[in-house]
Amino acid sequence: MVAHAVLVLFLVATVAFFILNVLPGDPAAVVAGIDADRATVERVRVSLGLDRPVAVRYAVWIGDLTRGHLGTSWTQREAVEELLRQRMTVTLRLAGLGLILSILIGMTMAFLSFLGRFGHGMIRFLEYFFFAFPQFWFALLLLYVFSFQLGWFPMVGMHGRTPFLLPALALALGNGAIISRTARASLREVLRGRHVLAARSLGIPEPRIVLFHVLPLAIVPVVSVAAIQAGYLLAGAIVVEQIFSLPGLGRLTLTAILQRDVPVIQGAIVVFGLAFPLLNALADLVVGFVQPQLRYGRNR
Amino acid sequence: MRGATTVIQGLTVSLGERRLVGPLDLELKGGGVLGVVGESGSGKTLTLRALAGIVPEGLHALGGGVPGSALVFQDPGSYFNPRWRIGRSLQEVLHVVRRVPVSQTESAISSLLNDVELENDDAELFPFEMSGGMLQRAAIAMALATEPQLLLADEATSALDPLTRDRILTLLCRVAREREIPAVVVSHDLESLSSVADGIVVLYNGIAIEEGQGSLVVATPRHRYLELLLKSRPCRETAGRVLPEIPRGESETSQGCPFAPRCPNADGRCRTEMPRWAGSSSHRFRCHHPAEPQ
Numbered sequence: 001m002v003a004h005a006v007l008v009l010f011l012v013a014t015v016a017f018f019i020l021n022v023l024p025g026d027p028a029a030v031v032a033g034i035d036a037d038r039a040t041v042e043r044v045r046v047s048l049g050l051d052r053p054v055a056v057r058y059a060v061w062i063g064d065l066t067r068g069h070l071g072t073s074w075t076q077r078e079a080v081e082e083l084l085r086q087r088m089t090v091t092l093r094l095a096g097l098g099l100i101l102s103i104l105i106g107m108t109m110a111f112l113s114f115l116g117r118f119g120h121g122m123i124r125f126l127e128y129f130f131f132a133f134p135q136f137w138f139a140l141l142l143l144y145v146f147s148f149q150l151g152w153f154p155m156v157g158m159h160g161r162t163p164f165l166l167p168a169l170a171l172a173l174g175n176g177a178i179i180s181r182t183a184r185a186s187l188r189e190v191l192r193g194r195h196v197l198a199a200r201s202l203g204i205p206e207p208r209i210v211l212f213h214v215l216p217l218a219i220v221p222v223v224s225v226a227a228i229q230a231g232y233l234l235a236g237a238i239v240v241e242q243i244f245s246l247p248g249l250g251r252l253t254l255t256a257i258l259q260r261d262v263p264v265i266q267g268a269i270v271v272f273g274l275a276f277p278l279l280n281a282l283a284d285l286v287v288g289f290v291q292p293q294l295r296y297g298r299n300r
Numbered sequence: 301m302r303g304a305t306t307v308i309q310g311l312t313v314s315l316g317e318r319r320l321v322g323p324l325d326l327e328l329k330g331g332g333v334l335g336v337v338g339e340s341g342s343g344k345t346l347t348l349r350a351l352a353g354i355v356p357e358g359l360h361a362l363g364g365g366v367p368g369s370a371l372v373f374q375d376p377g378s379y380f381n382p383r384w385r386i387g388r389s390l391q392e393v394l395h396v397v398r399r400v401p402v403s404q405t406e407s408a409i410s411s412l413l414n415d416v417e418l419e420n421d422d423a424e425l426f427p428f429e430m431s432g433g434m435l436q437r438a439a440i441a442m443a444l445a446t447e448p449q450l451l452l453a454d455e456a457t458s459a460l461d462p463l464t465r466d467r468i469l470t471l472l473c474r475v476a477r478e479r480e481i482p483a484v485v486v487s488h489d490l491e492s493l494s495s496v497a498d499g500i501v502v503l504y505n506g507i508a509i510e511e512g513q514g515s516l517v518v519a520t521p522r523h524r525y526l527e528l529l530l531k532s533r534p535c536r537e538t539a540g541r542v543l544p545e546i547p548r549g550e551s552e553t554s555q556g557c558p559f560a561p562r563c564p565n566a567d568g569r570c571r572t573e574m575p576r577w578a579g580s581s582s583h584r585f586r587c588h589h590p591a592e593p594q
Binding site: 193194195197198199200201202203204205208212213216217290291 | 352354370371373375378379380381382383392393396397442443445446
């Protein structure tokens, strides 16, 4: 598991480095500014270390990475890992809340779909609706209705008590639809299972059957899907952060892209790349907890 | 209620207008084992489900739903919550259904396991760690944990090897006798069943066509269907030819004998008139042209 994550990290770091360093254009000129003369650009180039060959710069990048250093921002003159760390909390809180909301929304929808034919049709429509529209559209819609018209939430930035609720909701609707679809299929499968019939015939009350005999089995595929979705939630956070003017990783990355601040872009790519194996490992742990078969070899 | 006889009268299961089982009269003696025999599709499982009161959605059952009945299924592996150790599953039934305080469930679990000839340590196993025979014993323990008034076994032995099958059948009979509750055991294995069951009912298309003491029914089958069924064991000479196939396209006769469309001895009367019960109280049958006892 760890070896896997390290390999992914190394590959992501390598690809990020080479893509950014073969891009056309002169980063030194951008950093020095439009009006800068040739001598200034050269001075900037030397101070950024861009006069050294690509191989040397790659070796330095990987070497720094093993020590947990991601380089220094060209525009802000600060350690990249420090910049990322400051912005990370905002994005993690946003994506985390988004994940929780999407699981709540998805599971609620899945359960409601079992309440009769009308409920089923309604939920299927909602699933398509939530899934078909992009996150930024929901973000704008929510912002318009709840902040602009109703005034329940702040329009921009980190004000008020719940600055994350609306953006997280905008993130969560599409993912909730995917989770609902997965959960619906899996619930239907488990409910048809013989052990449910058996529990019923033995006289176990229905709420207890759903809670202890159906739900723990039905959430296995949901956990796997949610882990994959969590990665996309991080990516979606970039866009939604912009709309809600939240100072997260997304805004840092976007600003860095516009300013050609290569070390910050590289650092952001590595952080996002690392999120996927970490989330998958987390999902494996949860699934292992739910399914005793998978724990078997290790326990005895 | 112990030792008492439960009489089931006019048990039917229907799908809309179509009657799948019955009307069926069954006498369930406390401590006695009733074997229900028939080929696939004869309504054995539906009969049991109707007795337990859990027929599949869309079907309509009358005359069943015996309170306090417990089912044992054919495939015991899928009978258990796969996340729980056997002991936890037993505890669930004891605590939630029987309201035994959790502190007292441990002794109850070990006595149940002993009843079905399992070890105390087996409570620590997950269902996927047990063999078919062990699982079926555990499934019987689950059923017993509810303190049932009626024990129902649906093809409980069909997936087992012959030796284990006889052991499980004997076990079912023993626990029913010890608890003085009736048991209904459904199987297509007439021979094994007749040796342990007190009574046998032979079903064809959901209708009882012959019933009585197991040994008598097997030794001297009177209904033509049962006679042919007993002869139709796999064998090179007669392979697949003893019991005629169900003729396609022919609608099931609603008034006559259900076996008439397939019966080599059938005449016009068989197709229009359901035979009355004949024979003695220990062995009776419904056939216009019964086989002569040899």
